[in-house]
Amino acid sequence: MAVQVQTTGWIGFGFSPNGGMTGSDVVIGWDHYAFSYELPRLDISQDWILLNATEDVGYTVLEFMRDFQTCDLQDDRAITFGDTVHIIYCYHVIDPEDNTVIQLHNVRGTRTVNLFGQMNYKPPLSDAQFLDLRNNRVNIPPDGTSYICTAIEIPQNIRNQTHYVVKYGAVITPESKRHVLHILVHLCEGLDYTGHPSINISHICDEFPEELNMCRTSVIIAGWAVGGEDFVFPEEVAFPIGGDDKVHTHFVLEMRYDNPNFIPDIIDSSGMRLYYVKQPRQFNSSMISVGYLTRPQMVIPPRVDRYTVYGYCSKRCTAAHLPEDGVTIFSNLFHTHVIGVYLKLRHIRNGKELPPIDANLHHDSAFQQHTAIPLVKVLPGDELILECGYNSSNRGFTTFGGESTREETCLAFISYYPATPVTACASITNLASYHQWLMEFVPEENHQAIIESLANKDPVAAEPLFNSLNWTVDNHQIFQQVGRDGEQLMYCFTPTVVSGGFVLPDLPPIITEPLWEHEVCGSGVSPVYNFYFTTICLFAILLSIICN
Template identity: 45%
Template sequence: MNLSRTLLVALFIIGVSGFSYDELSRQYDCKLQLDSAGNYTMFYTIDEDDKLLSIAIHVQTTGWVGLGLSPTGQMPGSDVVIGWVDNSGASFFQDRYAFDRTIPRYDGSQDWKFIGSSEDNGITTFLFERLFETCDEGDIAISAGDTTHLIYSYHSEDPIDNQHISQHEFQGVKTVNLFGQLQNTADPPANLQYVDVVNANVTVPSKDTTYLCTLIELPSQFKNKTHYLVKTAAQITPDSARHVHHMLLYLCDGFNLTGDPAVGVSQECNGISQKILPCRSSIVIASWAVSGNDFTYPADIALPIGGADKIHTHYLLEMHYDNPDKISGIVDSSGMRLYFSDKPRQEVAGIVTLGKLATGHMIIPPGVQRYTVRGFCANQCTNANFPEEGITVFANLLHTHTAGAELILRHIRNGTELKPIDVNRNYDFNYQQINIIPSAKILKGDEMILECVYNTGHRNTTTFGGESTSDEMCISVLYYYPATNLSNCLSYTIPSAYAEWMSTYLLPEQYYAIAAAAVNNISSARPVFDSLDWSEENYRMLERIGQTSEQVNVCVSGKGKNYGSTFASSKPPLIEVPFEGEGQCVKGSNGSPSVVLVIHSSNLVMIIVMCLLTIYSFP
């Protein structure tokens, strides 16, 4: 715990009146408004050195308050704390575990540690903390990168006693990545210019999946003066929101498309002209996926757009619409709002897409609880595109579709695996957010492996790589500086690599049917795959081939006339020295139900003792 927060705690304990929202904002690194009404705010700080999560909750109530970590966003299985301050000023705080949808049971291992509390002017505030890992089966581990479901609740009245807690009057769930939030900083200036890059009343086709591309001209002021992108915010049409799956906004860098007849016209992306097609592999300047929040760049980083020395005339907005019920008449005007400053910043941002190319050669068998696919970015690509000093990663978006369960972006240097750049072992398709990454340096010649784990236990048909939500992807959108010309570094498995598996597990007629389909798109042989006996031995061999066999690395870079792709076949990066995470759990202390008394300011002896402890806790 840092010195300023220790002083804050001391003031709580000696009975000083509750601290304001602004004071908590200053003392904790991050804050989250958990409810739409603004009545429940959570402040927190992550101490990665001590493996400690410190939390303050600030709730507009004089009754009991609750907060929990949930594996699913539902109450069963949740790791919960409940607290209240009674009329005498005594504080009650308990670590509990929810087995079902009833009052959570008291946890015999009290690992959430009470720090302080107050009730003042209708606001109840509690401070508490917990180690990331406690070895308690009733606790949910706190892991970097994982999607976290925060469940919150409160009541207008205090419980009668420890055993009789009334059902909540207010409750909800907030899905976040605790480690991926930008620390509390001043909001971007209110006078920032912004530009809306949106579709204009587009009719969504009545089919399962549609990718629509719209060419949009940049405002005239961008053509002569550079503007600096500092924030992006999705603008989603409410009536069509459930059909908007994700969007990418490309800057057509180096392509002068002035006067092109496609400007302002929305058309399916696979039908755009050859003149516009390179935009789709150009610079991604904004991305959004289901339930994503606004993204604000760190204070010293921006992405420059426009200027007399650049050929920036158009954006290309790519929208993925999901319409599994094939509903007609859906009209959408969603897109992105871009906030710009006219002042340059210290670092120039770039964005690159990594992972597995979403083709039919990405095969995921049905009925498997855990199946791993890997795509990689080879050292040939980073050698050719990264500067000598390397690049620094500051944010990332991990993306799969509905079968995705875990993702890890691995980082390899000369055969040694370094700390993963990004990890999410509790991936939730319905919450996809750009996460802030503690500075990770990728050097020229380094390699990356994106590892995606899928759960198809609920499926009885084979899943292939593809653009439909029922297909799968394995993608990482990496934000970094300084900018380079690299826009994509992806890989795909060579079809011939499957020959050994096919000859082992397929009948001759199945073999020939799949081999014929593999010439174009192997997923066209779906009925043959679905008819296979997917024994564990069978699918594990297929998984191993997909992970270890030769792949084609697709490296896309350049701009304008210099735009191009290189295709090089190579084995996946060799990891000679794996990264060893801490993986260490520290046993929490046992406890029993107790009442923690707030010490009032009249107790001068305790005040003096507390102040001395505060002072001498720090050299």
């Protein structure tokens, strides 16, 4: 690892739990640990090893290494695959006199990164063209969270001949950047909207014409969330569009905005840019969403520092739609709203739990990007479990599943090949599963009202009922257990024009052979992820912080 800074003084650099100094694992030429906003104390266990230090032409460069897992559980942060990392840095123009007299920094800052899962594919794009799918001066509603949908016609040259998307990225209007939270592009499979009067006209998604809204059940071709970067497909993979004048005629651009201060007259023309080529690649890609359906049946109690929601992808869905030799996952995008703090995508085959497909133990809702993961094969009959962890300790009200920033979601957007018809594989807890919890923790006169409010997808009616409950530790733990172990409604979505989708009641996976937990440190540290990091050192990562 190397840090380069335009200074001839000292350099500070480290890993932070939240972008601040407190609790950070810091290097200042030496190995330090920050207890608070003061001079860090010297770490007893010196785990950062200085390899080289140079000063030349006004720049200072430090080269050093550190194990992914140092087993210094008091002062060091483990570095795991998929985790969001907050890097903090600071520097001064003057060298310190010694390790006890270090002047206060002149400059400090932070940057959020994913050290291992960046989309570093670099396929040749010299022959690529691009297509912008953008809103046309949309006036963002002064209404908190809003969703805007726009149907956009595919150009005739793409409709007549198959082209292959090899890269995409968000195009954000600078003046409205802080209000754009996520962007989805749906490819309208077999839905011909030629001549429809609402083409290229933006609507509140709930008011989108019903026939256009059908496209939102079609495959997602591109997805972006706040903090994300460009998505680049591996060189052997692409997403096909067009090729038959009547199969692919339109996209639907779905934008999520946040305007918490109800500011009027914010104009936005953001959207997505697709880069495409004419030459096919070895594999055609697709995307599937996995997790818990974004509906009010998802309930997170107030004032709980760690509450887990479980979403399931059933074996019936994978058995029905995956090819005999399975599909290969190469990327994933985790998605929650504000209080999501960790996610894990688990993989079950014939009752045996395999290593997680992806995990982020330090999820940051302001930094949600696609992660390039080691290739994982998913076979027909495999089951997936998405665990989403939330911290509602600062909320005095119940949080429900929904589309607004105040509500929550639990999803993973998985990119894979070869393409299949399935677009989503998800679940919600069957309301009948809550019977025992109701009997034990809810006044009898509220039983029917709670069930009806959830069945009617009515969080406005449900919130005062749930807020009035005495959310003891036993109460929220039993409620969480029902969501984990109780009967689910398993959803398997395919595009409207493709048969094979279904909704069926079923139980979560029965795990007969749990994942073997290898103790790296031999001290009870959560070991289930340790297959990711062993004791390899960080030689290959180059971080260059150049401050002018």
